[in-house]
Amino acid sequence: MNGRHPALSDRALRWAADALHPEAEVLSVQQLHGGISSLVHGIELSFGGARRHVVLRQFDNEEWVREQPDLALREAESLLRASQAEGVQTPRLVARDATGNGCGRPAVLMTMLEGSVVLEPADTGCWVDGMAEALARVHKIEAGDFRWTFAPYCDVSSLDTSSWSAIPDQWQSAADWLAQSRPSFTPRFIHRDYHPANILWDNGAVSGIVDWVNGCVGPAGIDVGHCRVNLAQLHDVETADALLSSYRRYAGASFDYDPYWDLVAMIDFAYWPPEVYAGWTALGVSGLTREMMCERLDRYLLSLLDRISLHDGGRRG
Template sequence: MTNGFGGLSRQALDWVESKWQGAVLEEAVPLEGGTSSLLYEIRASKDGEQQSVVLRLHHKGEWLDQEPDLARHEAMSLELAEKSGIAAPRILAFDESGEACGMPAVLMTKVPGAVILPPAYDAAWLDGLAGTLAEIHRHKAEGFPYEYFAYNDARRLERPKWSRVEGDWMRAFYIVAAGGPPVEYCLIHRDYHPGNILWEEGRVSSVVDWVNTCRGPAGVDVGHCRVNLAQLYGTRIANEFLDAYERHAGESFVYDPYWDLLSLIDTLDGKPAVYPGWKTFGMAGLSDELVRYRLDEYLMSLMDRFDDF
């Protein structure tokens, strides 16, 4: 291992140097907030100035067993984002197999901005979040080889013993298992939530973490963001986000609560708890108990929407 480079191996550093030609590497700093991969900001002197890039290393064997092409997937997603004019990192290089770098890797530009999680309701922040997502969905991404699939099979989910409304969750599983409405696919980020949005001077500066990008229903992105907002701030803010998204998307989006329900169920993985990244970004006051309470509350709000349809 190499001192001053965050524990990165000599093999990884050699690979970065080979792809970032002319750069004299000076430091590697682990980036916080990610849970599914290792992220580093690598700083160097290049062309007489200080520059930085970001290196993502896919280290989770169980994820790679399911999707061995994660590095290629993100590289293609970043290429598509650049061609579409979406503010995102630019791909510099990738190692799909990990043979060259030591583990599957993506090297990309470092984009400006920082994650902001307001301590309370912020209308301008919520509007920027919604408007940016609506812009992503304007792209149809025809020919992009990755298409949406659900992470959880609703038919196999067990009764959530942690919940106060177990029966309603079971009803939700049955609804999702029955299948959704026909929908036109578009470009979806697939992990759109406040922790993947960077801000600068009150505006969204970039969207990061394009590992799972695909063509799919816009409602999946909307629903995923709403689940995160419901846990962070409660159902009312999640509903405010939906209203803002509908304003930005206009007639191109037809809301159906099915995609909200599916997105909610897709987040279930054991007993719900506070997402570690939120604490990293300064969100205080959350507890596992509060998150579970809010998920129950959000579920019931969705079931009410089904009753209205």
């Protein structure tokens, strides 16, 4: 066996192999980079003369597991629901260990998709358009009785950007606007962590969407907004706006844009002093600084405040 990583125990390897086939043998193991909240490994196995590639996610963040003990179950159920998307590849569930009794940690075993993450594309327009189309297809999945529902990560009433932002007063204005009544929305099955590092590409096209642990029922605007704020920090406001334009075209009348959800998504990034996302650097992006992240968030906020002033005449603000 080549490429073994010490974070993957013999117990975890045996559990993964047995889940695929009792006679499966492990050929190689490779730690996969890009995520920062769990251990993810690609495993190559052999049985019956065939080779299979799977991905094992182990939830090793003890605080996260204490707060959300159903993480493995949630991702497993999200994978099953996501598999209903037409025209979009998602990992297929192989096995789950909700408690860690078999693997040693709560874990999900899934198929490996072809492709790689692209963060600095040669053709930004096609890149953004592909992400938007794939997301619109996900949002066509029936929400049904999926048990997990959307909730904001941060309490906007305690937002304080004075330690890092050049425009803290504008951030306060945004927080005050959000504190008013929440708009209604059509419940959708959403990814909840949709951003470029969770999208795979092959031959210039989206080949898959990964990392479904946060799947839930909520507003489509949260997925759009989460991706947009990532694009604003990774690239610029113009790229974030291009994603919105493309998504609106693919979603059509099923999507009623409201800047409220953009702001909710952005607060997750502004609640604490911004940093360069470790997943980007792990995937080879260089040249970004904390100062750039702060400046780009400020710039993006100003663009959203402009949208608020135009949206239905600022009907809530």
